[in-house]
Amino acid sequence: MFKPKYPPDYTYTPPVTAYTTPPAPVNTDTTAPAPLAQPPVPMPIPQAPARPVVQLTPGSVATVVVGGTAVVLVVGVVLVSLLLAVAITAASVAVVAVVARAILNDSHKGR
Template identity: 60%
Template sequence: MLRPRIPVNQQPTGEIIPTITTLGAVIPHNQAQAHAPCGCQHHAPAPVAPAAPRPAVQLTPGALLLLVGGGTAAVLVVGAVLVSMLLAVAITAGALAIVALVVRSLIASEQKQHRR
């Protein structure tokens, strides 16, 4: 199996993340070290407002016309194929009816000859 080669950080990076106190001063706290209780208030980060949803595909007027033209062409092609299949079935049914009449006529004439 294929496994991604992503390096794994085994130890903390020691990144300093500042927190905001009630007075507005920024006091850095080291995440890797435990600290004594302090007077600052730790707040959860404010939720970020989601961006306005954008449509997955944005169509220009030219692309929209191309899409409508392509859809129309596809419908016409599918319609032509279905009509040709229906015509093929109709021709086959007609040919089969003619063959049935010929075979019936041959059988009837054969029976008349044997009766004589």
């Protein structure tokens, strides 16, 4: 009941793949091959497209400097604000811990 049924071996056919090539015919002719009528023409090499030349003017340099400075300032403000948020949170947790400790100590002394 649980044994698989395999087909008999004589029904097996090997799969055909695209990579199999038929054997090359054997040349039994001993004469020299006929020369080609014209030599093969080499293929032309494609040329790379011409790239535009980047020209730096004083206005473009100033724009890049101002833009870079603005990016640095914005990233700095964001990082400082994140650090400040972490510091405020830590201070709040410390205050809550001190208040909770004082409440617990008072409740134990009152017994």
